[in-house]
Amino acid sequence: EVVMTQSPATLSVSPGERATLSCRASQSVTTNLAWYQQKPGQAPRLLIYGASTRATGIPARFSGSGSGTEFTLTISSLQSEDSAVYYCQQYNNWPPLTFGGGTKVEIK
């Protein structure tokens, strides 16, 4: 099983500032990685797939990068509505499909 590790667990960022979230895989997943946003009481929403391709309707301030075992989700200019938990998910080696433990983004 590919273990996904996210850091930090919590990130506190001021509005308008950049937020950088990390995701590490226990083995290479090439670029077969997705990112999701989950707000309280809601289902996750797909943000990024293929490590760097934004899903339909996702604002340009969200960007993904990385390959192999190291990945980054960047929110270039944090908005209040971006307060959420963000999860990475690998789909290179499955079953099982695996998620990271999440990073909670708080607005300072």
Place this chain on the structure above:
Amino acid sequence: QLQLQESAPGLLKPSETLSLSCTVSGGSISSTTSYWAWIRQSPGQGLEWIGGIYYTGITYYNPSLESRVTLSTDTSKSQFSLTLRSVTAADTAVYYCARQYTSSWTNWFDAWGQGTLVAVSS
């Protein structure tokens, strides 16, 4: 727009069997680029993929749950279902159904139900 809606079983006792169904609308359950998946989230915890089923009946399960899980589909009703046997308190979670978009090198989740809370308690 694809929509998924879980049924709501609510409260179970330890050793009982959890049965959930998910109704797909706004798209075809027989889509060749879709697995239909179940994902759960324990209170305050992360996401765990339970398994996925193709409209032909092909299934993939999380090895950690495989001995207790069965997925099935009813294409005539545009529904797919989860059965989890011998539940314990550790199975208490919000259960989501989702569309697992699939092709040669893709398996992400691009449509989700709203989730249903299943609690296991004596």
